[in-house]
Amino acid sequence: MKKIGFIGTGSMGNILISSFLDAKAIAPNNVYVTNRTLKKxxxxxxxxxxxxxxxxxxTLVKEVDYIFLCVKPLQMIPLLEEVKHCITKEHTLISITSPLLVEELENTTDAKVIRFIPSIVNRALDGPxxxxxxxxxxxxxxxxxxSFVKKISRPEIIDNNITRVASDIGCCGPAFISFIVEQMIQSAVEETEISKEEATTIMESMLIGYGELLRQKHFTLETLRERVTVPGGVTGVGLDVLRAEVGKQFNKMFVKTHEKYDEDRRLIHEQLNKSPKINHSN
Incomplete structure (x- = not known):
């Protein structure tokens, strides 16, 4: 059984540790954790x-086989400089941050390297x-x-060229969808007599059932929408409003997330160029 180390126990690090332990993918005595604030x-x-x-x-690196790097993108290079001389080719480094490419991480170490980008939905031991x-x-x-990460997720192997958009859909997606759902609930409260509590309860129940329909392959996204939409009915009227109002909002969203990704990539590349301790490619 491999020993697993987690450097960083913030939001996503905490979710990963709890998910793997709840799924019994790891025995607790094979888990080693550290954080800048040890209380966490x-x-x-x-x-x-x-x-x-x-x-x-x-100390953590010397104890484990897998090293999950669960820190923010711009904290990654300083961390790697700190532990570089403790890492061997027997280790596997696992970065959960998207802006640092696998080949750049490989240039810092003799260890095997994997980029693993989780989603908050993995806390339910499912999702991408x-x-x-x-x-x-x-x-x-x-x-x-x-085999290890399938205990908490449905892993998709991706190339660098779709890293950001795949992350937008699978990892940022829950936040985007939550925002849309919250807006729908708020509008319902403002325009009708339903309470926020009633609307929220119904919406959450609907979303759970919606996910089950897709999971059980009863419908695709397209066929589900078509089945609910009766010609001349209420759903169709509502969809007409959405088609007219949504426009290119999601296109703009993806443009902005990619701009932020490019900025993070630029800052990481600057860190690599300034680092005297890490070999890197241009």
């Missing part, structure tokens, strides 16, 4: 008997995760890792 790491350990809290990243393997990962390495 101790909070997780208090929920799962056997989890090890480690005071510094170098995005995986990109480094060149030094063997077929058995890939099979082992995919």
């Amino acid at each position: 790491a101790h909070d997780i350990a208090s929920q799962y008997d056997g989890v090890h809290v480690v005071e510094d990243v170098k 995760s995005l995986v990109t393997f480094g060149k030094t990962c063997s077929d058995s390495d890939k099979e082992c890792f995919l």
Whole structure:
């Protein structure tokens, strides 16, 4: 059984640790966690008997096989500089941040490298995760890792060219959809006599059933919409409004997320260029 280390126990690090443990993908005594604020790491350990809290990243690296790097994009390079000399070719480095490419991460270390971008929906032990393997990962390495993350997600292997948009859909998507749903609830409250509590309860129940319809393959997105829409009916009138009002809003959203991604990529490249301790490609 591999020993798994998590550097960073913020929102996504916490979700990953809890998900893997709840899915019994890892035994608690094989989990090692550390965080800049150790209280967050101790909070997780208090929920799962056997989890090890480690005071510094170098000690953690020496104890584990898989190293999940669960820090913000611009914290990644300084972290790698700190632990570079502790990492060996026997380790597997797993970055959960999208702007740092696998090949750039490979240039920092002799370890095997994987980029694994999770989604908040993985907390329900389902939903997409995005995986990109480094060149030094063997077929058995890939099979082992995919088997591991399938315990909490449905991994999709992706190339760099669709990293941002795939993340927008699978990882940012829950936040985008939540915003749209909240707006729909608020509008219902403003325009009718329904209470926010009533509208929220009905909406949440509908969304759960909606997901089950798709999961059980009763409908596709298109056929579901067609089945609900009766010619000349209420749904059709509502869809007409959406078609007229939505316009290119989602196109604009994807443009903005890609602009932010490009900015993060530029800042990371600057860090790589300034770092005397990390070899990198131009």
